[in-house]
Amino acid sequence: MKLTKKLEIEVMAIYETYWDSYLNGNVAAISSLLDESYSLVGSAETEVFSNKKDAVQFLHDTINQVTGKLAMRNRSTSLEQ
Numbered sequence: 001m002k003l004t005k006k007l008e009i010e011v012m013a014i015y016e017t018y019w020d021s022y023l024n025g026n027v028a029a030i031s032s033l034l035d036e037s038y039s040l041v042g043s044a045e046t047e048v049f050s051n052k053k054d055a056v057q058f059l060h061d062t063i064n065q066v067t068g069k070l071a072m073r074n075r076s077t078s079l080e081q
């Protein structure tokens with residue numbers, strides 16, 4: 001699949017929505033972006049989830065640790081096929 005400008009714009013919009021939702025604590029919006037086969041590896045040994053349901057529950061349980069406390073600035077992103 002060729003990375004067209006249109007596809008690049010779509011991917012970047014989803015990327016921005018994910019991170020904006022994460023930083024603002026919008027777990028429902030994050031969940032809507034994730035595939036059912038999504039998995040998550042957190043920063044601790046017990047934070048490994050192999051399905052969307054458990055990963056979203058983890059986000060729900062811990063999002064208060066992030067919301068209002070973090071910001072992303074001066075980001076530089078690039079897409080690779």
